[in-house]
Amino acid sequence: MHKTFISYHHKNEQDLKDEIIRKGLEGGEFIDKSVSDGDIDTNLEEDRIMRIIREEFLQDSSVVMVLIGEETSQRPFINSEIQAGLWGSNPTGLIGVVRDEVYERIYTETTCTYSGCNCGSSLNVPTNEFVNKIPNLIYRNYFLLEDNKDTAPHFKNSDAYASEYSGAN
Structure with missing residues (x-):
């Protein structure tokens, strides 16, 4: 079972994340290691937020799943979360899941x-x-x-x- 960090635009891709979590939990596919609204004080400096994400959410994850919608590429933490997952002493796998209407x-x-x-x-x-x-x-x-x-x-x-x-x- 993979510990999966899901990187996504909370406002626009929450429904897609919820569906993936539902399917993954039903099938016993993964453990959700995502940041949920309220887990981190968004008033902190970006460096502090990324340190929390790396140390508390990504550290023991085996894969980063990026949910890609209309505004994902413009979100401030998406590339930082991908980077944090790929680099360092314990890099994760990386999967992009593109919203159907965007994929088309x-x-x-x-x-x-x-x-x-x-x-x-x-x-x-x-x-x-x-x-x-x-x-x-x-x-x-x-x-x-x-x-x-x-x-x-x-x-x-x-x-x-x-x-x-x-x-x-």
Whole structure:
């Protein structure tokens, strides 16, 4: 069972978080290590807030799940929480869960026709809106892989340090 830190915009993605928690708890998939409203005094300095998040919530988490909605990439602590999970002596896994209506706008579907691959796989290609909706560290993961691919115009989730999924999955 994974201890999962869920990073999200509390105002806009609370319903998605609640649904994921309900499904995860029913299936015994994970333990929720998220920050809830009221857990941390928001009047503290950002450095102090991040220290509390690292020491009390992320420290023993095995994965950071980022819920991606309309305003997630603009939220002040999202990238800091991702960074805190990925770096240090005990890095976590990273998963992005994109709200369905956002997922449909940030990707278009195509089929691989690259001659060196010719696999015919269904591919999700980022649209121009991808950059505005995906938090920076997840966005950088995607384009780092794109820059380093050598055999095909796509990669598997197992090649990435961050995977993204539609909220419906």
